[in-house]
Amino acid sequence: MTVDVIIYAGEVTPERVMHKEVAVIDVFRATSVIVEALHNGAASVVPVVTVEDALAMSEKFGRERVILGGERNTVLIEGFDKDNSPLAYRREDVAGKVIIFTTTNGTRAIYNSRDAHAIYISSFLNLTAVCRTLAAGGRDAVLVCAGRNDRFTAEDGLCAGAMADFLVKQYGYGTTDMAQVMQELYLGAAGDLKARLATTYHYQDILGRGYIDDINFCLQRDIYDIVPYYDPTGSIKL
Secondary structure, eight states: OOHHHHOOOOGGOOHBBBBEEEEEEOOTTTTHHHHHHTTTSEEEEOOSSSSSHHHHHHHHOGGGGEEEEEETTTTOOOOOOBBBBBOOOOOOOOTTTTEEOOSSSSSHHHHTTTTEEEEEEEGGGHHHHHHHHHHHHSEEEEEEEEESSSSHHHHHHHHHHHHHHHHHHHHOOOOHHHHHHHHHHHHHHTOOOOHHHHHHHHHHHHHHOOHHHHHHTTTOSEEEEEOOOOOEEEEEEO
């Protein structure tokens, strides 16, 4: 089996993901939000691409059952209940709720991957659990980084590199050139992700907006043993 990496959402094509196991990664912060919300008892997360889709979907489910969550360019969407901070999705708020979720990059990466054999939601928070699930599928794997505005982001690359490293060492996967590059990026960080990210644009932007607690939370590795998956109805569940 081979692991490949796609470095941003706009690079995903049906040909690159078809018949393969896909893990979508958006460390800062969409996939971290999805993992945290489902860990805290949300019934499901419904990822949509546009704000208009989110509003229409909330009417379909019934507004009282739904939390509208997401962002545009890191900012809470007007009229939405929550932004893109995983720390906002507390058990007392989300348990039993359907979360309609739209973000600038992460939900688009999920949508663009819909021709895959299976889609899982990955982050540092549940990295090992997702790798084990990918390996159990017995197919080639594609790690889809959301990136930002169709550009590479180092935090997604580091997570993909950590996953590629695990799949190579634990399960004997081969790598494409891009997966090897991401693996080397991760190994070069020498275990200090914050130091490696300190001078990168997206990290600095998130930091400058006051989200240091989100950064610290999202860079924790393997605090959860859950694997959210995208089902044929368009919902993400456990």
